[in-house]
Amino acid sequence: MAAEESRYLLGGPAPGSDRRVRNEKLYLATFAAVLGPLSFGFVLGYSSPVIPELRKISDPELRLDSNQASWFGSVVTLGAAAGGILGGYLVDKVGRKLSLMLCSVPYVFGYIVIISAQNVWMLYFGRMLTGLASGITSLVVPVYISEVSHPKVRGMLGSCVQLMVVTGILGAYIAGLILKWRWLAVLCSFPSCIMLFFMSFMPETPRFLLNQNKRSEAIAALRFLRGPHADHEWECTQIEASVQEEGLNLSEFKNPSIYRPLLIGVSLMFFQQVTGINAFMFYAETIFEDANFKDSRMASVVVGSIQVCFTAVAALIIDKTGRKVLLYISGFALGWGPVPWLVISEIFPLKARGISSGACVLTNWVMAFLVTKEFNDLVGFLTSYGTFWLFSAFCCLNVTFTAFYVPETKGQTLEQIEAYFRRS
Template sequence: MDIQSERTRLLDAEASDDDLTGLLSEQDAYLSKVKNKKLYLATFASVLGPMSFGFVLGYSSPAIPELTKIADPRLRLDQVQASWFGSIVTVGAAVGGLLGGWMVEKIGRKLSLMFCSLPFVFGFTVIIAAQNIWMLYVGRILTGLASGVTSLVVPLYISEMAHERVRGTLGSCVQLMVVLGIMGAYLGGLFMDWRWLAICSSIPPTLMMVCMCFMPETPRFLLSKGKRHEAEEALRFLRGPDAPIEWERSRIENACDEQGSSFQMSDLKDPGVYKPLVIGIMLMIFQQMSGINAIMFYAETIFEEAHFKESDLASVIVGLIQVVFTAVAALIMDKAGRKVLLIISGVAMAISTTAFGVYFYMITKMHKNPSLSFMMLDVQSKVGEEPHTDLAWLALASMGVFITGFALGWGPIPWLVMSEIFPVKARGFASAVCVLTNWSMAFIITKTFQDMMSAITSAGTFWLFACVCTLSIIFTMVSIPETKGKTLEQIEATFRGTSGP
């Protein structure tokens, strides 16, 4: 009896392996006929949104120094007002995340993207025409609202358009365009005043609206609404004339049929919904609690202490590091996998935030211990250096390692994974919760950062970030499934505990 049972089990396993091999060979045969040219075109049109979002984030860095010294008293910002000018974007973005979750389900991914270009343009127009500080705030809230919608819709749009061979690379382009936009704002700030910079910042969203007119809605959204003919046309546009798109259409249709009706709150009991939702929320918390905002907050001071007198140029250097390594992440995403890059990224950030803590601890000790401070001064004066130069270079190296690590993993991947792991019917709701979590955490950490440093010291704050980065490594190893090379339907099946279509 035992021998017979074992034989039956082995035969079932072999049959399952044969089915998987058959599916993979079918998939390979299909993908070999796919042409990506128009898929890349649609991706380019959509990622003009994240570029616009990058300009919004980067705009405050060159604009605030000008607005704090401007001759017109109606527009001059004091320290508190400047802080709000920089951080109020996150409030608008949190609201935008909720709005985006509703929009993508009601009007679709394409129209949501086209509509979110309007608050981008209107927001920058209000800033350009500003006659008082409240107009500046309104402009920032509008651009923040658009940024929140964009940060939700674009990853979804790309993940639902792209096939599994290029989805990681194309999904990583979201973060790449964000950092390109930030660097564009920094570079623009070197050559133009805040009004002209706002004019330039409104160009990408205008282009996005025009380009998206010629791009399709995602096939998955169309099929979830029962629009088979439109979905086939969209697939034919995205996959080229030679691909047998009926195979992909039927695979997506089967997954939509399995999920049944639209999302209800009772669906949160389904492991196929609550498991990826918990992962998505935790990814966003870990991303913001990694210390990225604190590092960027300190960037200018660190460069000054390391004798980079041009702090504007220093900001461009930071932006350039982000762009280069986010591009590297995009290139290797579909080869290395999400999980490996998240672990490497977490290790780099844990080491660098620990080193930052050591830097601040030693600086504090020197100020408290005059003899140690004198010894440092004496040794460094012999080689013609100013006090603490060596420690400033430690901070500079730590910042370089941190930004490199963040750009390789925890910058782009949470957004990419968010767009991959949710079932179609819950995608709008779950993505909205994740985006709201991300922007709420960004606002809380930005506004409480100074209080944290007062309560547990600068060194303690960065060591706390190091602990969070270490926890993120453990979380990645234990909880995050590898999504490299899998279809969205196969990823959904992983959480449901069934075999993928």
């Protein structure tokens, strides 16, 4: 019986279970959650087709100069940094599911402000609100997916977060070919509304419910996610063994089981942004215009399509190759896009998951702001060649950091990963 339970824990079918049905429900929950990253991707991609249009618009109250354009592109990251802090609080206080449902509000309201904008400050405010929602989303969705998944498919499902982000970016690029900026904002508001509808039918994660002493609800969630024939009681017992009811206090950050994964997570987020990817994605069309491409909009669509294709490849192979192998591949879509978000959703102990994830998301978006806001200044100071050589140097440092400090988490339960940091 122990061998059968071990196979089940690693994602295999429990005796007598219908694996297809179990996975369908799990995939449905994942689909509902990743509509959040799709919304997040539309936020990131929105600025690329819109900035050239707003720089040429006839209305002087809305027309952007070079400095205003850089703020329009980068201010979303300040909202996202605040969203990371707020998300770290919400995810532990109200749960993973409700946090996702709540972040639909600033998404929609932010786009309403943009659509009705009469001046540049309204544009900034709308971008800040959509950024706030993006920050909450980027924290909560990886946590939700990692906690509802079983180890055999957790890597693939976790990688779908970044896949949907780049799909949203590509969607904004393509829609920007035919839609004016106000109508593009209308389109970008749809995914968050659909997410709110679907998430209302999805369960809370079993780990959060058990941490709230709601065992019967956790069993019901496992029955939804694993199917009626799986051994819900046994899995619930395994999770309960690692759930610690006492709260987290600051003195516990001296414990290696908490500070080591936190340092790894913060470093991964730092290195992800200093590759310069968001500077490129926010200003893709402007960059291609400056490079004298005949059709800068279509060039941006091509770049977005490549991102989607290779992120999909990463999602398909990550549970076979492991996390570290993909991080040795310097390409962003294959490694440094999806993997850091997956790793930070796996390595934190349950009681520190909210605050540690919040610190990582805050680091990510503060660095994103610095890189995107100062990109034009870097180009002016170092030239385009020097700026991209600098980003390349950070890519090399990424690989070195991965080799020495990032643990491999492939095929392990969240409880096993937590035990690894307690032992080390």
